[in-house]
Amino acid sequence: MTGHTGAALEIRGLSKAYVAGKPVLHGIDLEVEGQGITAVIGPSGTGKSTLIRCINRLVEPSAGEIRLHGQDLARLRGRSLRLARRRIGMVFQEYNLVERLTVMENVLSGRLGYVPLWRAWLRRYPSEDVARAFTLLDAVGLPEHATRRADALSGGQRQRVGIARALMQEPELLLADEPTSSLDPKTSVEIMELIATLCSEAGIPVIVNIHNVALARRFARRIVGMAGGRIVFDGPPEALEDSHLVDIYGGEEWL
Amino acid sequence: MSGAEAARRAFAPNWQGRAALAALAIYSVYAASQLDIGLERIWHGFSEAGAFLGRMVPPNFTRWQLLLDGMLESLQIAFISSAVGIVLSLPIALLAARNLMPWWVSAPARAFIGFCRSLHYVIVAILFVKAIGFGVLAGICALVVASIGFISKLFAEAIEEISPKQVEAVRATGAGFAAVLLYGVLPQVASRFVGFCIYQIDSNLRNSTMVGIVGAGGIGGTLFAAFKRFDYDFVAAILLVIIALIFAAELVATRVRAALR
Numbered sequence: 001m002t003g004h005t006g007a008a009l010e011i012r013g014l015s016k017a018y019v020a021g022k023p024v025l026h027g028i029d030l031e032v033e034g035q036g037i038t039a040v041i042g043p044s045g046t047g048k049s050t051l052i053r054c055i056n057r058l059v060e061p062s063a064g065e066i067r068l069h070g071q072d073l074a075r076l077r078g079r080s081l082r083l084a085r086r087r088i089g090m091v092f093q094e095y096n097l098v099e100r101l102t103v104m105e106n107v108l109s110g111r112l113g114y115v116p117l118w119r120a121w122l123r124r125y126p127s128e129d130v131a132r133a134f135t136l137l138d139a140v141g142l143p144e145h146a147t148r149r150a151d152a153l154s155g156g157q158r159q160r161v162g163i164a165r166a167l168m169q170e171p172e173l174l175l176a177d178e179p180t181s182s183l184d185p186k187t188s189v190e191i192m193e194l195i196a197t198l199c200s201e202a203g204i205p206v207i208v209n210i211h212n213v214a215l216a217r218r219f220a221r222r223i224v225g226m227a228g229g230r231i232v233f234d235g236p237p238e239a240l241e242d243s244h245l246v247d248i249y250g251g252e253e254w255l
Numbered sequence: 256m257s258g259a260e261a262a263r264r265a266f267a268p269n270w271q272g273r274a275a276l277a278a279l280a281i282y283s284v285y286a287a288s289q290l291d292i293g294l295e296r297i298w299h300g301f302s303e304a305g306a307f308l309g310r311m312v313p314p315n316f317t318r319w320q321l322l323l324d325g326m327l328e329s330l331q332i333a334f335i336s337s338a339v340g341i342v343l344s345l346p347i348a349l350l351a352a353r354n355l356m357p358w359w360v361s362a363p364a365r366a367f368i369g370f371c372r373s374l375h376y377v378i379v380a381i382l383f384v385k386a387i388g389f390g391v392l393a394g395i396c397a398l399v400v401a402s403i404g405f406i407s408k409l410f411a412e413a414i415e416e417i418s419p420k421q422v423e424a425v426r427a428t429g430a431g432f433a434a435v436l437l438y439g440v441l442p443q444v445a446s447r448f449v450g451f452c453i454y455q456i457d458s459n460l461r462n463s464t465m466v467g468i469v470g471a472g473g474i475g476g477t478l479f480a481a482f483k484r485f486d487y488d489f490v491a492a493i494l495l496v497i498i499a500l501i502f503a504a505e506l507v508a509t510r511v512r513a514a515l516r
Contacts, residue, residue: 056427079431086429096424100442109438113429120434162424169428 007031008205009055009173014064014074016050024050026229027064032173037196037206039220041213043249047229048209052175055207056088057081068173086113089166089204091195093178095158099151103142103161106150107133110168129168136164140194156187163194167202174199176208180215188212192219213245307487314495315488322493325467325474326500332394332473333463337456339395340402345448347403348410355414355440368411371404376462380471391472398462402455409451410444417443446515453508460504464497 009032017023024047032038040048053059055066057073066073073084089110097106111129112120119125125133137143140160145153150161159179166174176195180188192208196219199206210216216223217237225233225240225248233244242255316322350356351364374382380397387393417440425439467475474493481489 082429082431090427096420098421098442109425110428112434117433121437
């Protein structure tokens with residue numbers, strides 16, 4: 001893989017308009033290194049989530065290029081799109097676990113892009129996949145929960161399963177869409193810590209949308225501020241001043 | 256309306272609702288007068304019913320062989336038609352779900368389901384008797400059509416109500432369409448599907464005792480013949496057995512449904 005030198009992800013001129021003539025993203029240019037957490041901050045409705053979802057094509061970009069290690073994801077269709085998606089893990093705000101499946105089934109669903117359908121259907125996953133799933137469950141701190149149903153878990157536990165599912169894909173990039181917004185402050189820190197540790201061990205770059213500026217400063221090595229569908233700040237956390245926050249969120253009274 | 260006062264009203268009067276209720280009441284009175292329904296008719300009917308019920312006791316089980324054969328045939332009709340209906344309903348419902356399929360697939364599938372539902376199963380049974388002859392096959396076909404109409408419609412609606420977030424997460428792993436169905440869609444609706452199937456088996460058991468009246472096999476034929484020959488004591492025996500069967504089925508169904516929760 002050529003990835004871990006230079007930019008892992010290269011976005012050029014990415015635009016998205018859900019309604020013609022009312023773009024949510026205005027020609028975003030962004031390069032993400034092969035390491036570390038990049039936090040995207042910005043007010044609600046400014047297109048952070050759209051940006052992240054365009055990368056794995058849960059949302060169709062209107063224009064632009066999205067290159068993951070050189071391959072343009074924006075042009076892919078059908079099978080090649082699915083093969084590209086399995087290289088990108090995703091963690092969701094509301095965990096998005098399949099509630100009626102067990103924790104183990106949810107984690108193993110990270111292999112759905114790899115295993116043949118009959119194996120997935122009969123739950124006959126290759127033994128190395130099952131072993132890896134157990135390793136990941138240990139790593140996220142849920143060693144005893146493999147056979148519990150996902151809807152029996154607490155929010156923090158569900159997000160841990162969500163992280164394990166994403167890492168089960170052995171991704172080259174992890175996207176996290178507000179992974180802590182539904183969690184209490186202590187659990188939020190634990191979840192961010194988990195993402196930071198596991199991804200840096202595996203050498204996976206992370207792009208995380210986050211509302212909590214303090215959390216972003218604490219865990220990210222780069223912060224991207226968005227406002228009105230454009231990038232208005234891009235730099236290390238130390239460089240993020242109050243004046244930038246005013247640019248990003250508007251107003252000053254809240255600071 | 257003076258603006259400030261109206262804006263502060265806590266509960267807006269529902270004039271449409273009141274008008275609809277009034278119209279319903281007026282139509283009920285009108286319909287009753289048209290159909291010559293009166294207290295005398297009901298009194299007269301009750302005395303007839305007394306005589307009829309009197310001839311039903313004691314129930315006569317001497318022709319139990321005939322009764323048993325008819326019941327077994329009805330059971331077979333019920334189970335075969337449920338099995339075939341369930342197997343056919345699953346793909347039809349998936350095709351009809353508007354959140355999974357483009358409109359040019361879901362619209363014909365929904366039209367087909369609507370067609371299956373449009374006629375009462377007894378009418379369908381008459382059509383099948385005319386088309387393929389007297390006997391169980393006609394009854395089975397009629398109840399398969401009824402099962403498809405019921406299960407696929409409710410199942411398609413259940414699929415349309417699933418959480419798209421769980422589906423999105425499975426798609427994001429790079430899963431293909433079939434794998435998304437298996438992991439993202441079916442787990443969310445499986446227990447409801449089983450519930451609909453149990454309900455339909457229950458309903459097919461009852462319906463299978465009926466299709467015989469139009470010559471489509473089962474206990475219904477025996478029942479109808481006994482009515483025509485004024486063998487009311489045998490009619491009573493048949494009805495008691497049907498009631499016992501439906502009660503037993505209801506008990507089993509309740510148990511299974513509780514276990515599914």
